[in-house]
Amino acid sequence: MLVQMWLPVLAGVLGYGAYRFLAGYPTPPDRNAALSPREYATVAAAALASYPRGGAIQPSGIDAGIPAHVDRFVAAQQPSTRLLVRLLFVLVEHATLLFPAPGAGGMRRFSSLDAAQQVAYLRGWQASRLLPRRLVFVSLRAILTMGYFADPVVLRTLGIAPRALPTPVCAADLLWPRVGQPRSTIRHRAGDVTPPGTPEPLGHEGPLHPDFAESAGERA
């Protein structure tokens, strides 16, 4: 009798859990992404809340490609650390159950909150008296900020984009191939080694690194 009474409740809880954790997330732009749709939605929402469009630096977190960068970052991690990063995103997405955002529907998952609620929710983590909450915020913001600063437009706007820098050939370049390649692929020979000299210091008027120049093909 007791079991029969609780079964519908249990089914309801499980159903809500499944809906909350799995349903309704849009497909990421890159179908081969390392991030799952729900992780992508969390990151995109957090990127826009942290870096809204306009202000002292024009591009938003989305304009600056933070979600795609975080995807590359996660893909570059080994499985154990990838799991930790994923747990961070799950926590941010669903801790609204413990620390709801202000206003109606504040316990919805983070990526489903409205924009003002998302900002207020993250500010709550930032200012929390609980160290673990602040650490979660700092970790999330660090990952997003590193993505923001990977954007050539942001770096050019601030005048801190890397400069072009010819790379001399040193004797060690005759020993090591590129990572993952066999030694047979080493392209340098003894005659390629750059003689010692006194190169000029870099200056801020010098040309940009090709990957960061405006002609590199990124959006303006």
Added chain:
Amino acid sequence: MSGEVRVWADYERDVHESCDVVVVGSGPAGAVVAYEVAASGKDVVLVEEGPPFTPDDFVLDGSLSMARTMREGGLRSTRGGFFMPTMQAIALGGGSLVNSAICVRSPDFTLDAWCERYDLKRTTRADLDPHYQAIEDFLGIAPTPDDVQGPRNLLFRDGCTRLGFSSEPIARNVRGCRGSGECFTGCRARAKQSVDISYVPAAVEKGARVLTSVQVQRVLSSGRRAIGIEGRIVAPFTGATSFRVRVDAKVVVLAAGCMATPVLLQKSDDLANGSGQVGANLQFHPGVALMGVFPERTHPQFGATQGYHSLHFVRQGFKLETLWAPPGVLAVRLPGFGFDLKQNLARFPYAAIWDAIGSCNRSLGRVRARRSTLDPALTYALHPEDVKLLGEAMWVLAQIFFAAGATSVLPGVHRMPDEMFSLAEAEVLRTGDLRASDLTCGGNHAFSTTRMHGDPQQGVVDELGRCHDMDNLYVVDTGILPRSPSVNPMLTAMALAHRSAAEITLRT
């Protein structure tokens, strides 16, 4: 005579080698031992878990670079009493590939304290100076010239001068620096003499065999003698293991770093741990940093990554330095969120970031092996007195900023103002009720987990790096430093390794 180099893509079957001396770890200390012992005519095998990086492999993006060159993707941290990010490189050349090339001799008072407190007889200034000199000569270590300092380094000098604090251009293992400020992601200018392009090639030239992508999992031993190592070939970045590796050797030298060497010993049936000190006494130089905003552009990405420092307060327990790193990494310490954060980031072109590292000898932790991985479990607690010390260091940095003409400083400390516009406001850094949890600290320069001590009951190795419990097992990484070297430890670790190499050559 020229040695042999093998990289991950070259392995086609299990590897079994024999040699006089096997060195585990190709960081600054391991590379010195490999070169010196090979130069004496011994048969040396140097094994390294990471791959060699070429300039084509360098990534300017800070987070992706860390994911490729650092263990645990650059996300390693201490736990337990205090959460503090810390790093260990996984690359040929170890930390020298991605550090700022700072080379400083430990001060006299530090070496004297080591000798007195740790029962050391041959680690005085006079004992170590010839070894320091040998390293400095080999790498061309010299003070950073003014023409590659850039404004943010020179502002630090000016601020110190106005306050009467001593400051010096930092001596670095660099030849032909162009001031690109990219030490952290690998030197595109090939100016930094990281050991992957200096000592390791020299060791190969002298006949050493270098096996990269070898993860050493165990030191093999019989009674008091180490007889070799065994492990696996491991793929770069993914960590996937494949062929077995075994190297038989007359002498085994561990230079895997102070967070990895204790794990290796613990995983080898708690080898060399009669003292119970393996993995104990973990120390760092916790680092705090302030951003100062100046009225004029500072062009902060130009200039030596860390070109100036002040040893004025080293006796009090902290060292002050200039700093640059990928902006995304530096921005982690900045306050604000949303538009406020963007406002703070937009001041980067007018900013300088200076840091302080504390000796923090009262703060200790431990390295423990985990069951299913070679990644260490790190616990660490920052002592309240060391928290105060770091607060004092931030206060001094604020003074230097204002003396240099900064209009404000951003300390990045919880429960304190985001921005301080005067010395009076900044004094709270020194006088406030600062707690460890308020600080955003970086765990720089780990050491002391296999400390040297004259008493075999209180230390893991003797003054020459030989394990007290073993006849032919040496440790030469920063784990052997008995406590903080007061300054950046790389040069001291290399000098001690240089001394150990002479001993190893004699005994082989």
